Amino acid sequence: MLRLKNNFSIEHDIAGCGLCGIINVKKIRTNGEDIKKAIALEHDRGNGLGGGFAVYGCYPEYSELYAFHVMYDDLAAKEATEKYFKNNFIIEKQESIPIFKTSKINDHPILHRYFMKPKSDREDRLFSELKDDDFVVKSVMLINSDYDGAYVFSSGKNMGAFKGVGYPEDIADFYMLDNVEGYMWTAHNRFPTNTPGWWGGAHPFTLLDWSIVHNGEISSYGINKRYLEMFKYNLALKTDTEVIAYILDLLIRKHKLPVELAMNVLAAPFYQTIDKMEPEQKELYTALRQIYGSALLNGPFAIIFGYPDGMVALNDRIKLRPLVAGTKGDFTYIASEESSIREICPFPDFVWSPKAGEPIIIKTVKTTIDSENISQKQRLIIS
Amino acid sequence: MTTGGNTKTGSMVAIDAKDMHYKELNKIIRESILSGVKNVFLENVNGQYYIGDGLKGDDITITVNGVPGNDLGVFMDGPSIIVNNNVQDNIGNTMNAGKITVNGDAGDVVGYGMRGGRIYIRGNAGYRIGIHMKGYNEQIPVIIIGGKVGSFFGEYMAGGVMVLLGLDNSEESVGEYFGVGMHGGAIYLKQKIDFSKYSKEVEFLEANDGDMSFLKKYLLEYAKDFNLSSEDLISGTFYKIVPSSARPYAHLYTSAAF
Numbered sequence: 001m002l003r004l005k006n007n008f009s010i011e012h013d014i015a016g017c018g019l020c021g022i023i024n025v026k027k028i029r030t031n032g033e034d035i036k037k038a039i040a041l042e043h044d045r046g047n048g049l050g051g052g053f054a055v056y057g058c059y060p061e062y063s064e065l066y067a068f069h070v071m072y073d074d075l076a077a078k079e080a081t082e083k084y085f086k087n088n089f090i091i092e093k094q095e096s097i098p099i100f101k102t103s104k105i106n107d108h109p110i111l112h113r114y115f116m117k118p119k120s121d122r123e124d125r126l127f128s129e130l131k132d133d134d135f136v137v138k139s140v141m142l143i144n145s146d147y148d149g150a151y152v153f154s155s156g157k158n159m160g161a162f163k164g165v166g167y168p169e170d171i172a173d174f175y176m177l178d179n180v181e182g183y184m185w186t187a188h189n190r191f192p193t194n195t196p197g198w199w200g201g202a203h204p205f206t207l208l209d210w211s212i213v214h215n216g217e218i219s220s221y222g223i224n225k226r227y228l229e230m231f232k233y234n235l236a237l238k239t240d241t242e243v244i245a246y247i248l249d250l251l252i253r254k255h256k257l258p259v260e261l262a263m264n265v266l267a268a269p270f271y272q273t274i275d276k277m278e279p280e281q282k283e284l285y286t287a288l289r290q291i292y293g294s295a296l297l298n299g300p301f302a303i304i305f306g307y308p309d310g311m312v313a314l315n316d317r318i319k320l321r322p323l324v325a326g327t328k329g330d331f332t333y334i335a336s337e338e339s340s341i342r343e344i345c346p347f348p349d350f351v352w353s354p355k356a357g358e359p360i361i362i363k364t365v366k367t368t369i370d371s372e373n374i375s376q377k378q379r380l381i382i383s
Numbered sequence: 384m385t386t387g388g389n390t391k392t393g394s395m396v397a398i399d400a401k402d403m404h405y406k407e408l409n410k411i412i413r414e415s416i417l418s419g420v421k422n423v424f425l426e427n428v429n430g431q432y433y434i435g436d437g438l439k440g441d442d443i444t445i446t447v448n449g450v451p452g453n454d455l456g457v458f459m460d461g462p463s464i465i466v467n468n469n470v471q472d473n474i475g476n477t478m479n480a481g482k483i484t485v486n487g488d489a490g491d492v493v494g495y496g497m498r499g500g501r502i503y504i505r506g507n508a509g510y511r512i513g514i515h516m517k518g519y520n521e522q523i524p525v526i527i528i529g530g531k532v533g534s535f536f537g538e539y540m541a542g543g544v545m546v547l548l549g550l551d552n553s554e555e556s557v558g559e560y561f562g563v564g565m566h567g568g569a570i571y572l573k574q575k576i577d578f579s580k581y582s583k584e585v586e587f588l589e590a591n592d593g594d595m596s597f598l599k600k601y602l603l604e605y606a607k608d609f610n611l612s613s614e615d616l617i618s619g620t621f622y623k624i625v626p627s628s629a630r631p632y633a634h635l636y637t638s639a640a641f
Contacts, residue, residue: 042430318510319491319533337430338469339429339450342450343430351488353491355558356534
């Protein structure tokens, strides 16, 4: 029988991994067919040990509630976790996550979702005054580390992660993503290198509304993990990518850094670059490096970061992983390979690659995309 | 003869690659060439890896319509590949002879360890272009880039020639770490750059008549391939970058006294 908490054998293989992202800046929703097609083109970048999707705008009828997606080993794990939920949350609705059994995904955990909000008179109120978001984070950490056989893999509002062990196109069929609609999608095809291929280890990694898909290795995992533990994040998912989701939660939600600056913490400019900056910028970037040295990501990476207001594509500082962007009208596409974009958008208006360590940030609604300006770092005006 | 979506006429074959896996596509290409085909036309290519890899034969031409996948023309030894779109990463890795012509942009790592033949790119190219390139006597690999390139251009270059034209670019056409560890070969630029920013292991010179007569035959071919004015292309001053030492790291692990 499948076990979520288990001692997995650790395999070493050549790296691959494929990424895709689609965003409609006017928040027009589309179903999961395009993202499935795009990531399926990168089939050979993975090895069937992990596929997943994040979608934003998929639960408009419950947009004020936290949508928890939870995977369970067995009914005992479900019962124990639901006891915690009932004591601490008002559960407006709960149901099995709709799945379609295919021969490709034949072994899966119990997959359940809950639309809920923290109770105002919940247990912990006796000791602390946590805000709802903080309480949700605390609950996710608690369940993932202390509740045997239970993992929360999605906990945001009006968004959700759908992932598992398998090729991403099969995972899309398994979750019937052609019935799911969103204004932004990200996808991942996994080729596990240093950590096990298991259901909780598939990408995206999410916390609250943040989601991350990642290709590469975070060599700084140990430092990042110890840093995050000081802020009470528990790293329970056995995969380096997890740190990115939590670092961004810390920087953006807790420390109120703008997304642009948070990206410059993950891929901080080299000191030799900082030396050439204007005094004001130099001071800022020096301070960021000093304060957030332990949040710097080392090693090769390409990531797509999703948040309710947009999508970010970011490479490591010397570009050791592929990443390409394309735009067509209100749509922007990000992928590991250009052909993946062209599979769903044969004639993009513009195709380009992010520069090493410089994020491409595509924001929804008010902000228009400035695709001509590839070098975003130059655009940062610090107020 | 028609088999499936393939049309064979004499020494020519057209293959519809739509939704075809790379293994099948490359098998058909190889079998066609074995059966005497000289001209292969690939239609609706999108993302298929390894096209033209390891193929031999100076008289073989493969024309690609669509964006081919990674590792195009790797280890190739003679044939010509013409791509009428952009290409992805790792084209011409360790290529020995032949030619790759790209009518669009190229991704990262073009001509890694290349040891012969030509790669002509009309547009821009990404990071790590021509790294570890090498040459020996008559065997001179040549890469010409029409636009700009990312960082690590010519890193650890050991031989061969690269030309960066910087056409249609207002901004500077090279990134960081230009020619780092370069210890052989030459890089030519059509634009003067602020070279103080880049590698300290290379020298920056004006190209002389000998350089220009060498470059001319390649530039004329490049102009013809992309329908550019050959006068414009060869006019003006070119700048040459050569390593200042054949062994820039001779003393990395030993005392400088030796």
